[in-house]
Amino acid sequence: xxxEPLTLLLVEDDELTRTGLHALLSAQPDLTxxxxxxxxxxxxxxxxRLRPDVVLMDVRMPRMDGIEATRRLRxxxxxxxxxxxxxxxxxxxxxxxxxxxxxxxxxxRAPVRQIAQAVRLVAAGDTLLFPDAVRGLVRARTIPAGRxxxxxxxxxxxxxxxxLMASGLSNPQIADHLTVGMETVKTHVSNVLAxxxxxxxxxxxxxxxxxxxxTPGERALGPP
Numbered sequence: 001x002x003x004e005p006l007t008l009l010l011v012e013d014d015e016l017t018r019t020g021l022h023a024l025l026s027a028q029p030d031l032t033x034x035x036x037x038x039x040x041x042x043x044x045x046x047x048x049r050l051r052p053d054v055v056l057m058d059v060r061m062p063r064m065d066g067i068e069a070t071r072r073l074r075x076x077x078x079x080x081x082x083x084x085x086x087x088x089x090x091x092x093x094x095x096x097x098x099x100x101x102x103x104x105x106x107x108x109r110a111p112v113r114q115i116a117q118a119v120r121l122v123a124a125g126d127t128l129l130f131p132d133a134v135r136g137l138v139r140a141r142t143i144p145a146g147r148x149x150x151x152x153x154x155x156x157x158x159x160x161x162x163x164l165m166a167s168g169l170s171n172p173q174i175a176d177h178l179t180v181g182m183e184t185v186k187t188h189v190s191n192v193l194a195x196x197x198x199x200x201x202x203x204x205x206x207x208x209x210x211x212x213x214x215t216p217g218e219r220a221l222g223p224p
Contacts, residue, residue, distance in 0.1 A: 005032040009052040013061040019214045024112040034185040053123045054081045059093035067096045074101035088159025152195040161188045166205045166214045168169040
């Protein structure tokens with residue numbers, strides 16, 4: 001990878017975990033850890049001062065948890081990309097952090113190469129989305145009887161795009177699946193996010209499950 005290294009801020013209340021992540025990620029030639037925070041409250045002024053490209057955010061922390069910190073960071077001008085890290089894949093905190101605007105999540109036991117690649121992906125504008133895990137998170141939640149309604153109706157093609165997003169497909173994969181151009185897919189994805197009021201693809205996919213457009217047990221990827 002060429003150019004300036006990507007900058008990271010680590011937000012984790014366990015000092016041993018934080019120190020280990022710092023050492024392992026700093027060993028990557030294209031990544032630089034510019035700061036550490038022990039909780040969400042401590043991370044806010046650090047993000048404003050250091051302007052990291054990506055924040056690795058624990059979810060369960062004292063004083064201010066990762067959900068509230070993510071919500072506040074996403075509300076700021078030019079927010080960083082945020083990856084929440086957790087011990088348990090089915091953690092309700094993760095679900096809430098994703099709804100608050102996190103760009104994806106990782107398990108703390110993930111290999112360092114996977115964590116490093118996740119940082120690169122979200123920094124490049126991709127969303128770190130694991131469809132099976134998102135389905136599991138939604139399935140584990142109690143969806144209220146009155147499902148959320150779409151703020152603005154989606155067209156048939158936009159609904160197809162959303163279903164394919166829920167399958168974890170990237171824009172190039174969606175373009176191949178539907179046999180359309182990349183610019184067409186980008187336009188549809190932008191329209192879907194705007195109509196749902198979603199900050200990123202992960203929020204859009206969660207809304208797709210919550211609203212019943214896609215159900216947790218459904219195979220979202222269908223024929224073109």
